[in-house]
Amino acid sequence: MISLVRIDDRLIHGQIAVVWTKYLGVSRIIVANDSVAKNDSQKMALSLAVPNGVKAFFRSIEDTAKILNDPRSEKMKILVIVDSPQDALRLCDQLPDKITTINLGNYGRMNNMSGGKKEQLADNIFVTDDDKKCLDLLHTKVKDIYIQAVPTDNKKFL
Amino acid sequence: MRQIILVSHGNMAEGMVNTIEMISGKHDNLQAFSMSAKQTPDYIYSSVKSIVDKFSDKDEIYIFSDIAGGSVNTEAMKFIKYNNVHLISGMNLPIVIDCLLSDGKNIKQLLKAGKDSLDEIKAKKYTEDNIWEE
Numbered sequence: 203m204i205s206l207v208r209i210d211d212r213l214i215h216g217q218i219a220v221v222w223t224k225y226l227g228v229s230r231i232i233v234a235n236d237s238v239a240k241n242d243s244q245k246m247a248l249s250l251a252v253p254n255g256v257k258a259f260f261r262s263i264e265d266t267a268k269i270l271n272d273p274r275s276e277k278m279k280i281l282v283i284v285d286s287p288q289d290a291l292r293l294c295d296q297l298p299d300k301i302t303t304i305n306l307g308n309y310g311r312m313n314n315m316s317g318g319k320k321e322q323l324a325d326n327i328f329v330t331d332d333d334k335k336c337l338d339l340l341h342t343k344v345k346d347i348y349i350q351a352v353p354t355d356n357k358k359f360l
Numbered sequence: 361m362r363q364i365i366l367v368s369h370g371n372m373a374e375g376m377v378n379t380i381e382m383i384s385g386k387h388d389n390l391q392a393f394s395m396s397a398k399q400t401p402d403y404i405y406s407s408v409k410s411i412v413d414k415f416s417d418k419d420e421i422y423i424f425s426d427i428a429g430g431s432v433n434t435e436a437m438k439f440i441k442y443n444n445v446h447l448i449s450g451m452n453l454p455i456v457i458d459c460l461l462s463d464g465k466n467i468k469q470l471l472k473a474g475k476d477s478l479d480e481i482k483a484k485k486y487t488e489d490n491i492w493e494e
Contacts, residue, residue, distance in 0.1 A: 246486040
């Protein structure tokens with residue numbers, strides 16, 4: 203079962219490894235990202251951050267959807283991480299009604315794309331107009347989208 | 361809830377708290393006392409005492425110091441006569457976070473995890489388990 207879908211452009215890092223996995227009690231982390239799925243050195247670097255007792259897997263969005271649609275995934279607790287609202291949307295589209303909430307953890311501080319001006323929604327969340335449109339569309343497909351970097355922070359619902 | 365007190369020469373203790381907050385948010389039960397070059401070790405003694413006095417002997421208190429043999433650790437040693445107080449010297453980030461987040465671990469388990477966390481990182485070929493296997 204999906205314990206959480208999180209948008210975090212750092213993918214696996216301290217907050218995930220140390221705090222979220224313990225808080226959610228997951229046994230699996232799936233990083234759903236088309237380019238990371240093909241990049242062995244990135245996979246190796248990210249997997250170093252994974253704590254004992256948790257296994258990390260790196261799959262394309264499509265392959266992640268296949269795993270989550272597989273009935274065998276029901277009995278395991280899985281944290282799914284995507285790096286953008288756009289990827290979250292793509293994932294939701296392949297898993298109709300399976301995802302009801304999305305956690306927006308860290309996004310937008312790093313990439314200086316030509317996406318244009320960014321609005322800061324919270325300490326670690328910066329969105330372009332495109333991102334905002336994407337989040338609006340996502341909101342029509344999932345019940346709740348909330349900003350929360352670590353479980354001890356208050357949730358800020360969009 | 362466990363109380364955790366970090367003590368050090370200079371900014372290590374406060375720096376450790378700053379790092380922990382970045383990773384796992386704020387924690388009411390985590391305090392730091394950094395002894396500056398201008399202060400005397402008595403600052404550490406009275407600061408730790410002010411915390412220890414607030415709690416009953418049913419509350420577990422973990423004190424982490426920077427290094428054994430330093431005067432900061434020596435002051436902290438004055439509290440280990442209390443059954444509910446544990447003192448660990450040579451703190452590292454993993455052991456403090458573990459103490460904070462893993463309520464169920466006892467001091468032996470914490471020390472093992474803390475020591476195991478200090479290790480060389482070696483590049484290795486990426487291999488993956490079967491996702492369906494336990």
